[in-house]
Amino acid sequence: MDELKKAIRDYVVKEYLEDGDDREVREDTPLITGGIVDSFSMVSLKRFLERKYTIQIPDAQATPQAFDTVNSIAELVRKFTSGV
Amino acid sequence: MAYASKAREWYAKELESLRGQGLFKQERFIHAPQGAEIEVEFPAGSPPKRVINMCANNYLGLSSHPEVVAAAHAGLDVRGYGLSSVRFICGTQDIHRELERKLTSFLGTEDTLLFPSCMDANAGVFEAVLSEQDVMIADRLVHASIVDGMRLCKAMTDTFKHSDMEHLEEKLQEHQDKRFRMVITDGVFSMDGDLAKLDEIVRLAEKYDAMVFVDESHASGFIGKTGRGTHEHCGVLGRIDIITTTLGKALGGASGGCVSGRAELVEMCRQRARPYLFSNTVAPVIVSGALKVIDLISATTERRDKLEWNTKYWRSLLTAAGLDIKAGESPIVPVMLYNAKLAQDVARDLFDEGIYAVGFFFPVVAKGQARIRTQLSAAHERHHLDAAGAAFRKVGAKHGILGLTKNQIIEKFGL
Known part of the structure; x- marks a missing residue:
């Protein structure tokens, strides 16, 4: 897992899993369809990415599909950054 | 006709899918005013059965006062x-x-x-x-x-x-x-x-x-x-x-x-x-x-005081029976079963014993958090709670869940 994916994974675990929830979050674990992140809570993930990587993700592209796995989120971030 | 057979078939398939996933909800017909005891027709077409109601939001017993x-x-x-x-x-x-x-x-x-x-x-x-x-x-x-x-x-x-x-x-x-x-x-x-x-x-x-x-x-x-x-x-x-x-x-x-x-x-x-x-x-x-x-x-606070007493008594009955309940002080007392099928089976067996309580499972609660939600009322008298407690004990024993911890229930029935 590269640094970008690790940062996303770590944020998801800290932000969305309750204490005592020992579910493993891998690169391809479904986050939204798997019930780990709901559409309301997705906002904080988007804000985290925008602040950390100094990017702006348009709402139209912040779809549940784009945010469903660490892999797809990393792909989205890479679209808006260079050299990450 | 705007409601084409294509639409009818699509909706029929969706409804069938809900049935297949165990998510299809059915209303129970009540043949009485709301209260601690009600007459319930379930399944539809059955003769109404007199049961103790443990699932109403009738907390103060004022619905039919x-x-x-x-x-x-x-x-x-x-x-x-x-x-x-x-x-x-x-x-x-x-x-x-x-x-x-x-x-x-x-x-x-x-x-x-x-x-x-x-x-x-x-x-x-x-x-x-x-x-x-x-x-x-x-x-x-x-x-x-x-x-x-x-x-x-x-x-x-x-x-x-x-x-x-x-x-x-x-x-x-x-x-x-x-x-x-x-x-x-x-x-x-x-x-x-x-x-x-x-x-x-x-x-x-x-x-x-x-x-x-x-x-x-x-x-x-x-x-x-x-x-x-x-x-x-x-x-x-x-x-x-x-x-x-x-x-x-x-x-x-x-x-x-x-x-x-x-x-x-x-x-x-x-x-x-x-x-x-x-x-x-x-x-x-x-x-x-x-x-x-x-x-x-x-x-007067008489009714909320009685509800508070009923809640404490009910929690003590379930705990003494060895059931896994969510700790708290409100008159919502969930009996945790974790497994969706177990929650449905227990609710059905309770109904056979004359107790009306409903199983809740995904998507109403998170996956692996299936339960029977019991709710107290100031309309309940002590004999209602004693009868309901005995039924929970009997049905719990039938399914072998009395005294089991969360992990033991999950180990036995899965999630």
């Missing part, structure tokens, strides 16, 4: 059946305003506005008072009607882990760039029966300049020493900016809800909340019954 019924009859006689109007055209009678004043006084707020239901109050309130410059920060376990209301509002949404005050504080710090912040929570959470930490929420809201919204549907009338609600229990009466609640549970159980709180916020709802503006006024018969309810519960 003779004085409430008589007041409703009198209201029907003197103010009619319907008003054929929304509130602001010709749908506001003197009794609507009287009920709003009484609710304001009971809840300890500045003003109140009636809605057709609390679902409607929650659907309309956020959009009426917040906009793009604002943020709504909600507990992750708030009721579905709040989620729907938040979806209709243009303010940013964010959430905090259930009752996690550190996480809430982080969120309040993070959103200091917004014009208004609103912390949103249930007073009593409907599935787990736990109470919001309103004292801590109010403290944080005051520290970080945020408004506080509380849905008191499962609290109004019985939580707190005089039944005012979770804000009374937590010592923050008068410090909640918006309370929504229902007349459809403890407060008579018929229908209707309200937004109560800061005068300007309530007035904004009167001007802008779409479910208020575009749906019919609450019927006079309901308003008349609710006025009597407020009088009854303002005069």
Whole structure:
């Protein structure tokens, strides 16, 4: 897992899993369809990415599909950054 | 014909899929007024069976109280059946305003506005008072009607882990760039029966300049020493900016809800909340019954005191039987079974034993959190609870779950 994916994974675990929830979050674990992140809570993930990587993700592209796995989120971030 | 066979087949398949997933809901027909004992026809076509009701929101036992019924009859006689109007055209009678004043006084707020239901109050309130410059920060376990209301509002949404005050504080710090912040929570959470930490929420809201919204549907009338609600229990009466609640549970159980709180916020709802503006006024018969309810519960705490006793007794019976219940002090007492099929089997066996309680499982609760939600009422007498406790013990023994911990139940039945 590269640094970008690790940062996303770590944020998801800290932000969305309750204490005592020992579910493993891998690169391809479904986050939204798997019930780990709901559409309301997705906002904080988007804000985290925008602040950390100094990017702006348009709402139209912040779809549940784009945010469903660490892999797809990393792909989205890479679209808006260079050299990450 | 616009309803083509293609559409009919598609919907039929969807419904079949719900049946296949065990998510298909069926109504049970009740052949009696609401009460501690009711006659239930289930499955449809069966002769009605007399059962002890352990799943109503009839917390104070006022749904069929003779004085409430008589007041409703009198209201029907003197103010009619319907008003054929929304509130602001010709749908506001003197009794609507009287009920709003009484609710304001009971809840300890500045003003109140009636809605057709609390679902409607929650659907309309956020959009009426917040906009793009604002943020709504909600507990992750708030009721579905709040989620729907938040979806209709243009303010940013964010959430905090259930009752996690550190996480809430982080969120309040993070959103200091917004014009208004609103912390949103249930007073009593409907599935787990736990109470919001309103004292801590109010403290944080005051520290970080945020408004506080509380849905008191499962609290109004019985939580707190005089039944005012979770804000009374937590010592923050008068410090909640918006309370929504229902007349459809403890407060008579018929229908209707309200937004109560800061005068300007309530007035904004009167001007802008779409479910208020575009749906019919609450019927006079309901308003008349609710006025009597407020009088009854303002005069004495007898009914909420009995409910508190029943709750303690019921919790002690289930614990002594070796069942795994969610700890707490509200009259919502979930018996945890974790496995969805087990929850359905236990509910069915309880019904055979004359106890009416319903299994809840995904998507109503999270996966692996299936349960039977029991709810107490001041209408329950001790013999009802003893009989229900014996049935739970018998059915629990049949399924071999008495004395088992969460992990042991999961090991035995899976998730």
